[in-house]
Amino acid sequence: MPVPKALEPTGVILADKPAGPSSFAVVARVRARTGAKTGHAGTLDPFATGLLVLLSGRATSLQDRFMKLDKRYMAEVDLRVRTTTGDPEGEQLDEHDAPERHELEAALAGLRGEIELPIPAASAVKIRGERAYRLHRQGVAVEMPTRVMRVHELELLSYAGGIARLDLLVGSGTYVRSIADALGGHCATLRRTEVGPFRVEEADESRVVPLEDALSRLASVR
Known part of the structure; x- marks a missing residue:
């Protein structure tokens, strides 16, 4: 047949x-x-x-x-501005001075391994039966759940003008936008270079x- x-x-x-x-x-x-x-x-x-x-x-x-499968990303994180979505498409939450390099490196050290962080508002996770990103577009404010995420590798490639270039190898279900938000910034750019x-x-x-x-x-x- x-x-x-x-x-x-x-x-x-x-x-x-x-x-x-x-x-x-x-x-x-x-x-x-x-x-x-x-x-x-x-x-x-x-x-x-x-x-x-x-x-x-x-x-x-x-x-x-x-x-x-694990995934590798190259990200540029703007550490001077946080947004509602953790990326350039969200509304600005606050603007502040970028951390010193030694402060950034200390923060990165705390984000390696298993970490529990909030899931971004603009994500496909369902909240009360509805996709979170749809609720966000409708202007509905919801408290996003947290998730255990796995960061196998997190390397600072360069840091200048408040922009940190990061190389990350993460486990499935890990949001780089959540990591950027935890650092006090947002992902200005994000590129996936590897999947398994x-x-x-x-x-x-x-x-x-x-x-x-x-x-x-x-x-x-x-």
């Missing part, structure tokens, strides 16, 4: 999302091109750029496995990585 078209091609597609469109817009674009069922292994906010791991065809049934064994340099929406190859790469990093 022939395999339904909607389940082929099966595999992983790597996309480099630009700033602006939502992750779901990228998923829809790829789905329209392949004609196959398509999902994702973790979204990016519209302002963010970088690697989206898309699952095509039968690979969508393994979404949970891919969602649990996959790198943004490999991104090519015209290529489907066979599922067997993708699973072999997952096994090699464990």
Whole structure:
């Protein structure tokens, strides 16, 4: 019996999302091109750029496995301004002097390992059955729950003019915007460079990585 078209091609597609469109817009674009069922292994906010791991065809049934992969980000954090969303799209909460470098390094030390931080207001977490970002857009103020997040690596690459450039390797479900807010600032830019064994340099929406190859790469990093 022939395999339904909607389940082929099966595999992983790597996309480099630009700033602006939502992750779901990228998923829809790829789905329209392949004609196959398509999902994702973790979204990016519209302002963010970088690697989206898309699952095509039968690979969508393994979404949970891919969602649990660690992720690496490069972030520029403006430590002079906090916003309601922890990114440039939110309203300004307060403006203040940036910390001295030694103060920043001390704060970073407290954010490595397992940390419990509030989830950003503009997130997909459901609050009373509604997505938090929808409530935020409607102007509904809610107390966001906290979550235990895992920061495996957090390196300060440079610091000048109140802007800290950070390299972070984090566990699934960790919000870099929450880390920026905990530092007293917001993410001015955010780029995802790695998802598990996959790198943004490999991104090519015209290529489907066979599922067997993708699973072999997952096994090699464990």
